[in-house]
Structure formats: structure tokens, C-alpha cells
Amino acid sequence: MNRLLEEINKASSIGICGHVRPDGDCLGSVTAMYNYIKDNYSEKNVKAFLENVPDKFTYLKRSDEIIVDFEEDIEFDLFIALDSGDIDRIGPAIKYFENAKTTFVIDHHISNKGYGDENVVLPKASSACEVLFDLFDYDGISYDTAISLYTGLIHDTGVFKHSNVSSKTFEVAGKLIEKGIPFSKIIDESFYAKTYIQNQILGRCLLESIMCLDGKCIVSCLTKKQLILHGANAADLDGIIDQLRITKGVEVAIFIYEIGEQEYKISLRANGDVDVNKIASYFGGGGHVKAAGCTMTGAVHDVINNLTEHIEKQLEA
Ligand SMILES: [Mn+2]
Known part of the structure; x- marks a missing residue:
């Protein structure tokens, strides 16, 4: 028996949490852990906490039982951070976490220094769900827990596309599919599905995008007025930058949307050698080499000119 199952065995009250602004791996790992305990240790008093449960993840079993206010004061025997x-x-x-008798951290971020009493941090794993899979007893993984784990896998890998995918990821996915889960439906509903508004905004951004720097850069811009007109909010803009990025020949994609009077949120994505983190950092933001963002002010054409100047410099270098 591994350390996680030992600690679960010992504890009578167990709390579970993920991170703020929860994503697919966070929802997947929290509901997987919660369901696994509910299914296999029915006598335990277990509670799961998250800031919120985005609508697209409400298909996850017992996601409706996740506690989104943190009002109650509880001292757990075991608290698990995922x-x-x-x-x-x-x-x-x-x-x-601070009041619990024992804390257990399960994660896959390379930056994780292990802040729990017990830590299972595997930086090579694609997702927290991939880490969890090995800690669970396979026979104890129910159909619903398998759906949760699969959800984490596809979200953190961009549906098995990102560089964090390994043969282990596919091995885990295969074992989960053996549980009979509707894997196509999970991917469509939680990953690719868009609301009518989201599709309209995406269409508008693509239609109004402009190419510059000899087709190496694509820019699209949304005003606050346009956002209001479509009844859209910031969450409806997810994925626009990725669609811009895959335009043939493009090295850098820029997506700009207005958040205040002459104030803009900028997303940058790179395909080639341009380091967009460098550019975003110059303007007070940051991120990764191939994906970064910042906030800029001024007239929108000045914002674009300032950004493309930096891109051009790097392209010439
Ligand atoms: Mn993750």
C-alpha cells in the first residue's frame, strides 16, 4: 500500500482542494480523489473545496458536492492538495491545509518544492491526474473516477498534443478507456465545445484579423464595445489566440482586447524562434517562451506598432 492510501486508511476526516481559477486537471483530480474515497471508503467523512466549478465540468460525478465557500472551520485529519x-x-x-493533522501534496509542476508533510510530485507526469492514477488501486477506480482522470489528462495535454505527453500518458489513457468511459464525448463536451457567443466572437476575430511583417505576424483586436455587443466576457475569449497562431506561415500571433479606456490585455503566441516572454516582460507582463501576455495602454495602433517592432527585431536577429 502506498503512502496516500495509508494516510486515507488512518484518517477519519479528509479534505481535498485544488488551485484557484480551477482548470480541467484541477477539477479532474479533485473529483477523482473525492469519488475514489466515496466509492472505496464510504465510512470516511470527506469534503472537497474549490473556488468554483465551471459549467463545462458539471458532468463530473459529484462535482455538485464541491464546497465553493470556505466559511466552515474544520480541522481535518488529512488534507490533500492537488x-x-x-x-x-x-x-x-x-x-x-494549515490546520490539518497531516497534509498531502500531489502534483506535477516542476516548481513544486513539496510543501506538504507528504509529497508526491512528478514533474515528468502530464497532469496531476496521471500522478493520481498510479496512487489509486486500479480495481478501486470506478467508471466515474475514470471519467474525472481522463478529463485531467486531456485538458493538461491539449488532447494529447503538448510536449508533456509521454508513452506513460497513453498507457494511463488506455487503462482508463478500458473502464468503458465515453472518451469522445468527454473531449468534445469539455474541450472543444463552444457556446454560440464564443463561436461568434471567434469568427469575428478571425474575419477582422490582419497580417503584418510579411505574413509572419497576425493581429486581432476586440474593443470593449464589441464585447458588450456580443454579451461576451473574458472567459469567452479562450482559444482565439490559438486559432490565430495556427495560421499558415505565422511566427507570432497577437490577440488584443480592450479592458478599459485605452487599456488592453495582450496575448502573444509564438511558433518559431521568437521569444514572446521577452516581449511581454519588456511591457511589464510575462509568461513562457512560446506563450506570454501583458497589459498595455494607449491608442491601439500604437500598441500594435510597439509590439511588432520588438517582434521584427527578433525575426531579423
Ligand atoms: Mn495540472
């Missing part, structure tokens, strides 16, 4: 690289990432759940 998919959170450092203690600040768990947000308001910190009060349960």
Missing part, C-alpha cells in the same frame, strides 16, 4: 505548485495556489483552502 495540482497546486505552491501553497499560495490553493487560495482560501490554506486555512484547512
Whole structure:
């Protein structure tokens, strides 16, 4: 028996949390852990906490039982933090974490230094769900727990596309599919599905995009007025930058949307050698080499000119 199952065996009250602004791996790992305990240790008093449960993840079993306010004061025997690289990432759940008798951290972020009493951090794993799979007893993984784990896998890998995918990821996915889960439906509903508004906004951004720097750069811009007109919010803009990025010949994609009077949120994505983190950092933002963002002010054409100047410099170098 591994350390996680030993600790679960010992504890009578167990709390579970993920990180703030929960994503697919966070929802997947939290509901997987919760369902696994509910299914295999029915006598345990278990509670799961998250800031919120995005609509697209409500298909996850018992996601409706996740507690989204952190009002109650509870001292857990065991508190498990999932998919959170450092203690600040768990947000308001910190009060349960600090008061728990034993804490257990399960994660895959390379930056995780192990802030729990017990830590299972595997930086080579694609997702927290991939880490969890090996900690669970295979026979104890129910159909619904398999759906949760599969959800984490596809979200953190961009449906088995990102560089964090390994043969282990596919091995785990294969074992989960053997549980009879509707894997096509999970991918469509939680990953590719868009609301009518989201599709309209995406269409508009593509239609109004412009190419510059000899087709090496694509830019699209949304005003606050347009956002209001479509009844869209920031969450409806997810994925626009990725669609811009895959335009043939493009080395850098820029997506700009207005958040205040002459104030813009900028997303940058690179395909080639341009380091967009360098550019975003120059303007007070940051991120990764191939994906970064910042906030800029001024007239939108000045914003674009300032950004493309930096891109051009790097392309020439
Ligand atoms: Mn993750």
C-alpha cells in the first residue's frame, strides 16, 4: 500500500482542494480523489473545496458536492492538495491545509518544492491526474473516477498534443478507456465545445484579423464595445489566440482586447524562434517562451506598432 492510501486508511476526516481559477486537471483530480474515497471508503467523512466549478465540468460525478465557500472551520485529519505548485495556489483552502493533522501534496509542476508533510510530485507526469492514477488501486477506480482522470489528462495535454505527453500518458489513457468511459464525448463536451457567443466572437476575430511583417505576424483586436455587443466576457475569449497562431506561415500571433479606456490585455503566441516572454516582460507582463501576455495602454495602433517592432527585431536577429 502506498503512502496516500495509508494516510486515507488512518484518517477519519479528509479534505481535498485544488488551485484557484480551477482548470480541467484541477477539477479532474479533485473529483477523482473525492469519488475514489466515496466509492472505496464510504465510512470516511470527506469534503472537497474549490473556488468554483465551471459549467463545462458539471458532468463530473459529484462535482455538485464541491464546497465553493470556505466559511466552515474544520480541522481535518488529512488534507490533500492537488495540482497546486505552491501553497499560495490553493487560495482560501490554506486555512484547512494549515490546520490539518497531516497534509498531502500531489502534483506535477516542476516548481513544486513539496510543501506538504507528504509529497508526491512528478514533474515528468502530464497532469496531476496521471500522478493520481498510479496512487489509486486500479480495481478501486470506478467508471466515474475514470471519467474525472481522463478529463485531467486531456485538458493538461491539449488532447494529447503538448510536449508533456509521454508513452506513460497513453498507457494511463488506455487503462482508463478500458473502464468503458465515453472518451469522445468527454473531449468534445469539455474541450472543444463552444457556446454560440464564443463561436461568434471567434469568427469575428478571425474575419477582422490582419497580417503584418510579411505574413509572419497576425493581429486581432476586440474593443470593449464589441464585447458588450456580443454579451461576451473574458472567459469567452479562450482559444482565439490559438486559432490565430495556427495560421499558415505565422511566427507570432497577437490577440488584443480592450479592458478599459485605452487599456488592453495582450496575448502573444509564438511558433518559431521568437521569444514572446521577452516581449511581454519588456511591457511589464510575462509568461513562457512560446506563450506570454501583458497589459498595455494607449491608442491601439500604437500598441500594435510597439509590439511588432520588438517582434521584427527578433525575426531579423
Ligand atoms: Mn495540472
